Amino acid sequence: EQMDYSMAWLSYRKIPWYPDREYFRKIYVQENEAVIHTAAKELSRAAEAMFDESPQIITILKEAPENSSAGIYLYTDKNGPGNGGYHLYEEGGRLTITAEEPSGILYGCFALIRKVQRQQPLKNLDYKEVPDNPLRMLNHWDNMDGSIERGYSGDSFFFKNQELLINERTADYARLVSSIGINGVVINNVNVKENATKLISEDYAEDLKQLAMIFRNYGISLYLSLNFAAPMELGGLDTADPEAAEVRDWWEKQMKQVYASVPDLGGFLVKADSEGRPGPFTYQRTHAQGANMLAKAVKPYGGVIIWRCFVYNCTQDWRDRKTDRARSAYDSFSPLDGQFEDNVILQIKNGPMDFQVREPVSSLFGALQRTRQILEVQIAQEYTGQQRHVCYLIPEFKEILEFHTCCTKERDTVADIISGRAFPQFAGGITAVANTGSDTNWTGHDLAAANWFGFGRLAFSTSLSAGEIAEEWCECTFGPDKEITEAVCRILMMSWPAYEKYTSPLGIGWMVNPHNHYGPNVDGYEYDRWGTYHRADHYGLGVERGSKGTGYAQTYLEANASMYETIEDCPEELLLFFHYVPYTYRLKNGKTLIQHIYDTHFEGVEDVQKMIALWNGIRERIPEDIFMRVSERLEHQLEHAKEWRDQINTYFYRKSFIEDEKGRKIY
Ligand code: GCW
Numbered sequence: 099e100q101m102d103y104s105m106a107w108l109s110y111r112k113i114p115w116y117p118d119r120e121y122f123r124k125i126y127v128q129e130n131e132a133v134i135h136t137a138a139k140e141l142s143r144a145a146e147a148m149f150d151e152s153p154q155i156i157t158i159l160k161e162a163p164e165n166s167s168a169g170i171y172l173y174t175d176k177n178g179p180g181n182g183g184y185h186l187y188e189e190g191g192r193l194t195i196t197a198e199e200p201s202g203i204l205y206g207c208f209a210l211i212r213k214v215q216r217q218q219p220l221k222n223l224d225y226k227e228v229p230d231n232p233l234r235m236l237n238h239w240d241n242m243d244g245s246i247e248r249g250y251s252g253d254s255f256f257f258k259n260q261e262l263l264i265n266e267r268t269a270d271y272a273r274l275v276s277s278i279g280i281n282g283v284v285i286n287n288v289n290v291k292e293n294a295t296k297l298i299s300e301d302y303a304e305d306l307k308q309l310a311m312i313f314r315n316y317g318i319s320l321y322l323s324l325n326f327a328a329p330m331e332l333g334g335l336d337t338a339d340p341e342a343a344e345v346r347d348w349w350e351k352q353m354k355q356v357y358a359s360v361p362d363l364g365g366f367l368v369k370a371d372s373e374g375r376p377g378p379f380t381y382q383r384t385h386a387q388g389a390n391m392l393a394k395a396v397k398p399y400g401g402v403i404i405w406r407c408f409v410y411n412c413t414q415d416w417r418d419r420k421t422d423r424a425r426s427a428y429d430s431f432s433p434l435d436g437q438f439e440d441n442v443i444l445q446i447k448n449g450p451m452d453f454q455v456r457e458p459v460s461s462l463f464g465a466l467q468r469t470r471q472i473l474e475v476q477i478a479q480e481y482t483g484q485q486r487h488v489c490y491l492i493p494e495f496k497e498i499l500e501f502h503t504c505c506t507k508e509r510d511t512v513a514d515i516i517s518g519r520a521f522p523q524f525a526g527g528i529t530a531v532a533n534t535g536s537d538t539n540w541t542g543h544d545l546a547a548a549n550w551f552g553f554g555r556l557a558f559s560t561s562l563s564a565g566e567i568a569e570e571w572c573e574c575t576f577g578p579d580k581e582i583t584e585a586v587c588r589i590l591m592m593s594w595p596a597y598e599k600y601t602s603p604l605g606i607g608w609m610v611n612p613h614n615h616y617g618p619n620v621d622g623y624e625y626d627r628w629g630t631y632h633r634a635d636h637y638g639l640g641v642e643r644g645s646k647g648t649g650y651a652q653t654y655l656e657a658n659a660s661m662y663e664t665i666e667d668c669p670e671e672l673l674l675f676f677h678y679v680p681y682t683y684r685l686k687n688g689k690t691l692i693q694h695i696y697d698t699h700f701e702g703v704e705d706v707q708k709m710i711a712l713w714n715g716i717r718e719r720i721p722e723d724i725f726m727r728v729s730e731r732l733e734h735q736l737e738h739a740k741e742w743r744d745q746i747n748t749y750f751y752r753k754s755f756i757e758d759e760k761g762r763k764i765y
Pocket of ligand 1: 239247248288289369373408452
């Protein structure tokens with residue numbers, strides 16, 4: 099097999115000495131189920147690659163026969179774990195995977211493969227896993243010309259020259275994402291323009307049908323992003339008003355046609371009235387009216403409408419201190435709670451701004467109590483080093499998921515809300531803006547694959563720790579080599595804090611170059627229209643969002659509102675997000691704000707030096723090509739971190755005139 103790309107964590111290494119290879123001689127499967135068939139196929143692929151074993155695949159009827167021989171048994175069981183969960187256990191030489199649903203069997207097989215990759219013993223294994231989130235999705239921002247909006251790892255592998263690409267790589271993509279439990283994929287950019295508007299027309303029906311089939315065999319539903327103005331741009335109507343009869347009819351007709359070719363299409367993702375995209379506001383209609391109109395059109399087919407809450411005024415005046423972009427999603431959507439059809443799901447970015455290295459959790463979580471919700475995070479590292487810096491984001495996602503919104507007495511975290519534990523009839527899930535592309539390693543930076551893998555694993559089991567996930571990814575990718583695991587996991591676990599240290603301080607965010615969002619530029623967005631300001635002057639910096647300022651702090655439920663309201667109670671990592679603070683203000687550790695800025699920026703660079711030393715320490719144990727790719731990026735990261743350090747420190751030194759207590763070089 100000659101491929102021009104790797105299989106990431108599914109790159110199997112030969113381990114002929116593995117004692118438990120015995121189980122892989124025979125695989126007993128239920129017949130007539132496509133996904134279970136896929137599962138068995140994946141087990142044999144793994145066995146062939148890892149220990150040159152070609153398992154015999156034996157078809158069984160429903161239950162495993164009594165007294166049957168050693169091997170692996172895959173079968174669905176009404177009493178097994180449901181919703182994609184599985185039970186994987188060993189007893190008397192038989193390895194069994196049962197689940198209520200075929201997808202559970204598939205996830206169980208991939209879990210088994212991970213254990214083998216890590217060379218763990220299988221004897222007496224007894225392991226159950228049930229996904230916490232019903233929807234576990236990836237959003238690709240791929241355009242039909244083959245480019246990717248905010249893509250940092252090559253071109254699209256879904257589109258090229260206005261056509262869909264359906265080939266070996268498509269199937270390998272499906273393998274990778276189903277192996278981590280992803281069950282829904284949006285293939286096109288939320289900014290739906292030009293030909294992408296036509297994805298729902300006859301032109302692409304045949305291609306979508308084929309793609310959906312590949313996905314279906316791996317338990318993945320295909321989703322598309324939708325253009326709200328399609329009735330005009332595609333249908334030739336002169337309005338897209340959601341209350342107009344001809345618009346409703348057009349959507350009904352169009353959906354009927356789409357679902358005729360892909361009957362199990364998951365549904366549609368919609369970015370409306372945001373950053374220039376069309377939406378219901380044009381017709382003085384609400385987001386509920388817009389979303390519900392579409393929801394009715396897909397309801398007969400079991401489809402859902404995923405409606406994004408990333409709505410804000412992007413033509414703001416920087417002189418205006420009352421308008422606050424952070425308030426926007428809350429102000430637009432919290433009044434609509436309870437007004438959405440049951441097949442509408444609101445998709446909410448983790449923070450109120452836009453995927454900055456540190457933000458509070460969006461106050462919409464907790465405010466919405468009668469609406470299904472999806473948490474949107476970004477593993478494409480738009481603002482966290484663009485896959486040239488290593489920045490393992492799972493620790494951040496853990497904090498977001500564990501945030502107490504105070505919406506109920508118990509079960510009030512973001513994880514509780516999206517999973518449906520907080521409000522059982524309003525379950526949703528989690529999605530990530532994908533970090534993949536046509537690069538040989540899929541993610542540009544080899545270590546960025548940990549975010550891809552980790553996101554899927556965390557979406558499935560939100561109680562896994564960031565460290566456990568890092569270890570699992572590392573051992574699947576590089577084999578269970580203690581020294582590699584230790585070094586790589588340390589690099590990963592220190593990377594997000596390091597990035598935070600050498601970039602914008604204490605939750606203020608931005609300070610990046612406009613447009614490409616890469617590299618330091620403290621005032622890059624300060625006098626611009628995007629609502630992203632730091633408000634630094636000679637005395638201090640930060641945006642006052644307490645009730646004396648924009649009042650954003652008050653959009654949280656108690657006790658969070660009070661906590662964010664005052665400088666003393668506000669968690670320090672978010673201090674400048676919520677408050678304007680003088681440089682001379684003393685933090686809890688006794689340091690002044692300005693000294694904290696200087697210190698963290700020097701520390702951040704030192705952290706990168708430590709990461710480089712750790713990586714160099716395992717040089718002999720890592721495949722040469724991977725070692726070199728990562729090394730080059732780490733060297734760039736170091737230089738770039740210094741640039742960040744020096745620009746930020748110099749800027750605030752010049753503003754404040756306050757010397758660094760340690761007398762280090764500031765320009
Ligand atoms: O942060 C912004 C990005 C845009 C993106 C937008 C969104 C797809 O810079 O490129 O558009 O978020 O999430 O819709």
